[in-house]
Amino acid sequence: MKLSAKAIFTNLIVIALFIITALAYFNPVLQGKAIFQSDIAQYKGMAKERNDYKETTGVESYWTNSAFGGMPTYQLGANYPHDYVKKLDRLIRFLPRPADYLFLYFIGFYILMLCMKVEYRLAVLGALAFGFSTYLIIILGVGHNAKAHALGYLPMVLGGITLVFRKKYLLGFILTSIAMALEISANHYQMTYYFMLLVLILGLVYLIYAIKDKQLKHFFSSVGILILAVVLAIATNATSLMATKEYADWSTRGKSELTINPDGSAKEINNGLDRGYITHYSYGVTESLDLLVPRMFGGSNHEDLGKDSKAYEFLIGQGLQPSRALEFSKDLPLYWGDQPGTSAPAYIGVVIFFLFVLGLFLVKRKFVLWLLGGTMLSLFLSWGKNFPALTNFMIDYFPLYNKFRAVSSIQVILELCAPILAVLGLRELFKSSVKKKVKMKALKFTGIIVGSVLVLIFLMKGFFDFESFRDASMVQRGFPEDLMAMIERDREAVYVNDTIRSLIYIVLTAGVLFLFLRGKVKKNLVVIALGVLLLFDLIGVNLRYVNKDDFVRSRAVERPFQASDFDTAIQQDKEVFRVFDPQEGLNGARTSYFHNSLGGYHAAKPGKLEDLFEYHLYENNVEVLNMLNVKYIIQQDEEGRSFPAVNDDRNGNAWFVERIQPVSSADEEIKALKGLNSKTTAVVNTKAYPRITKLSYEVDSLAAINLVDLRPDAVKYNYSNSSAGFIVFSEMHYPKGWKSFVDGKEVAHIKVNYAFRGMKVPEGNHEIAFKFEPEVVKTGSQIALGSNILLGLVVLGGIVFSFWKPKRKGAKK
Structure with a gap:
């Protein structure tokens, strides 16, 4: 498949646009600043010993003593021999972080759209919609970089799959292999796993159509090609996959050897995570409507309403200084949904939602079935414990589903499917082959459906009390009940305001499309207008949660923790020992940044250490601390100041x-x-x-x-x-x-x-x-080397074939 000079130039302009847009949104990076990401700060604490050792000696170590009493560095930034996929990834993500991930969102989705034969203007529109989806931006704010990394490559993988089913076998194989290799290298297998659920739905729909159209040979040929592509992609990442599997079996993600609980009762035996842990973050059923009304359920735990809040007025009325009242109103606990907490709503944009519904009426059934199926499945599964029948079935019977926590994050599949169907729907609207009557009818029903939902949401406010299950604990911590009543009024206010906001965007979107169908405006103007509406909609919400205020000096990011007086005092002790901070426990890596720590911060903790905590340390069996050679235990005096208490009873090294x-x-x-x-x-x-x-x-x-x-x-x-x-x-x-x-x-x-x-x-x-x-590193590296060579040969062969094939045809003429 040859690209014309015009197509190459167009794509270069698009890439430049994506670069400019990513840098414009995260413009503080141009001033040498970096975004402070809480999870990355924890990661730096965990990985500091490994990073310092590599910088000092040039040697890659695969073990660290600084966290959890000792663990492999397989999930702490370890670099493996012959990991050429990671080198390719670094070439793609050349922008400063986090602009690099936003660029990756854009370019990945754009490639998918081109694979689906969408013209570049609509492809750009879809890429912007996907990249600025609120959830995808907020994870950059808190530091879920591996998740963002994996999500950026998912559209490319889907693009490769699309090409293969379009009978572009060689190009599809190459794109699927490379994109899947990059996806696996991103090292967030939960996102990859959720994406595979979407692929299963796609495969099922395509199989049904293959049977209907008597195209089973093509279907199974395509499946075979894709399986080979995935196997090759897996093999190029053999080292990291094998090492991760080895560690996972030893961690809390593996099967426990124990059959009893700390209280002596029988332990539920399973090969994955605890059911309650898996579903701890479950989306509320009604809460799902914040996909189109961002602050229907308050938005986040830390909303900034400033002087416009009822809470601010109340505090001023109580005689509080304006500065202190303003400080409080910039951090309001407005979220009142079912989850323990959230940093932002999973808002996909009401403009995209409108176009998504429009696509249901206009796009071919084959595409609607798998895109709508993926959307609904991800939505239902995100409800977790609020939809126990489906969730329990998946945990009990679906392979590997019980290995992952925070089921609410499966909504990333919805956030991928929605803009795809939205863009495909818009493409059909612009087609001259589709009757104007059909288009107008689709627009009419879309307006009625989406408009009715928003009006219903507006009217529903009378059925809510805007109370959160967390409010009682806040009152216990000293929040006056009158202040909590004002916070509830603020929740109601943002509910109403954002509902009206969404209604306005719907009217404007429907109006633009109506004028186009009436011949009043041209296609290019429509695309520009929709792009402006879409960007104002999504960026307007995103800036509430991730903005220039989140950026700090690069030094503060590179050194996220500052040594306290007791850290400095401990570092004067040249013996080898561990430090334990009970306030951190097993959920903080600050201590690991300065000392060999008993604690740490990781989604998959060493299973044996967590058992020691649950069965003994939480029961005050300090003998565990003695065995772990804990010399200093961080305690607090009567004034709340931390100091290192010496454990003279430790056993030593x-x-x-x-x-x-x-x-x-x-x-x-x-x-x-x-x-x-x-x-x-x-x-x-x-x-x-x-x-x-x-x-x-x-x-x-x-x-x-x-x-x-x-x-x-x-x-x-x-x-x-x-x-x-x-x-x-x-x-x-x-x-x-x-x-x-x-x-x-x-x-x-x-x-x-x-x-x-x-x-x-x-x-x-x-x-x-x-x-x-570790033998796993030696064996995996050999497999990775051979697989990368094979992939390189396939790519080279594809390039040669693409130039050789036209000449061969010309010779026949």
């Missing part, structure tokens, strides 16, 4: 024990830690390690073990003992990759005390070394 307490199951192993004297006794599951038969050891008075070298992926000890002994190490036992050596000779180590490393050692003076050499 490693210690000899006198006896082994045998158990025969994981349940017995974790229960045995209660009341355990870990300095003298180690608990071993002898069913897992049947060779551990010696249960007592002599530890002479001069026995000692010292840590002599510590790097992220290597540890070295010297020890002396007059008798053969057993040593417990205050390091997390990870079953894959860690090798242990005594005097350079590889020996085995085992899991003890449920989560730690233990080793039998000979008498005398010896050196013990641990090295993290």
